[in-house]
Amino acid sequence: MSVEAVILVVIVLAFAWSIGAHYTGACMGMPYGSGSIKLVPALVLMAILALIGAVFASHRVESTVGLNIVSASKVTVVGALVIIIAAFVLTTIYTAIKIPTSTIQILVFCVVGMALGAGIQVHWLTILKLAIIWVVAPPIAFFLGYLFTHGLDRIVGFQPSQRDKQMAVIRTLSMILVTVGAVASFVMGANDVSNATGVFIMTHLFNVWIAGLIGGIGLLIGVLTWGKPLLKKVAFDVVHVDLSMASAAQLVQAVVVFLAVAFGFFTSMNQALVGAMMGAGIARGNGTIQWKAISNIVKGWIIAPISGIVITFLLAKLSGIWFTL
DSSP states (O other): OOHHHHHHHHHHHHHHHHHHHHTHHHHHHHHHHTTSSOHHHHHHHHHHHHHHHHHHSOHHHHHHHHHSSBOGGGOOHHHHHHHHHHHHHHHHHHHHTTOOOOHHHHHHHHHHHHHHHHTOOBOHHHHHHHHHHHHHHHHHHHHHHHHHHHHHHHHHTOOGGGGGGOHHHHHHHHHHHHHHHHHHHHHHHHHHHHHHHHHHHHTTSSOHHHHHHHHHHHHHHHHHHHOHHHHHHIIIIIBOOOHHHHHHHHHHHHHHHHHHHHTTOOOOHHHHHHHHHHHHHHHHOGGGBOHHHHHHHHHHHHHHHHHHHHHHHHHHHHHHHHSOO
16 A cells, blocks of 8 residues: 555545534434433444444445546546545534534535546536435425424424423433434434545545445544534524424434435435424424524535635645646
């Protein structure tokens, strides 16, 4: 293995670490924010299931990222380094300032930026398919979040003003919410690990199993060591939730993202969750939604892809002076 390849493995692990921290709120924000699970158990449960999802359920998405976004046969290890360094830096910055951006969109546009800078063919049809999924996922999540919140209320006969009188219902909903959060953590591993490890498939360094394992380890470490800030932001700053809202939002998120993964595509965990949370919030009345926080997240969605494509394009041009991309 070349020096460049060793450096790539190290940066991929670092990127996966950053991704794990970035998505703690998207996976366990609702269970933690509702008081259904404590902080440390939430992080440990998420870390383990994210690793399992990365190893056993990420293969189709790994192939999409590694083979279908650009002409992978022309991507060198140096080109892969350009992608990962830019995506890692951007994701880490957005995590540090507590803006839950889409790591997927960052990664995809970093790949595109590198390809444009290096003169490599971009598979625009794949980009179009991904863009359509990114556009339709939040509205679908919004609609389902609204319906699921009302549905859970009808099923359990739960009203926020009657919590003290319905302890059995609260316990049941809490168990459901933690279970759904666990499923979301598994789905996150399957959906997001390829953001870091797709370059392994692109450069043929490892197969999908080894790539998933390496990335899954990085996710696990990221959740456990730096997952607390985003977990708290999503749990407490976006929507004031009750158990029906939280259960509906988390379930919708898991369903929407899992459906994308099942077809070999990937979509934003944060966008699906925020869409579902807004739908659940509307079911409770507009006053439950923190519109300023939503606005900041939307700004992050716009800034992240633009910054990704610009930075990698420039890095590819600079790297082309000294290396063969």
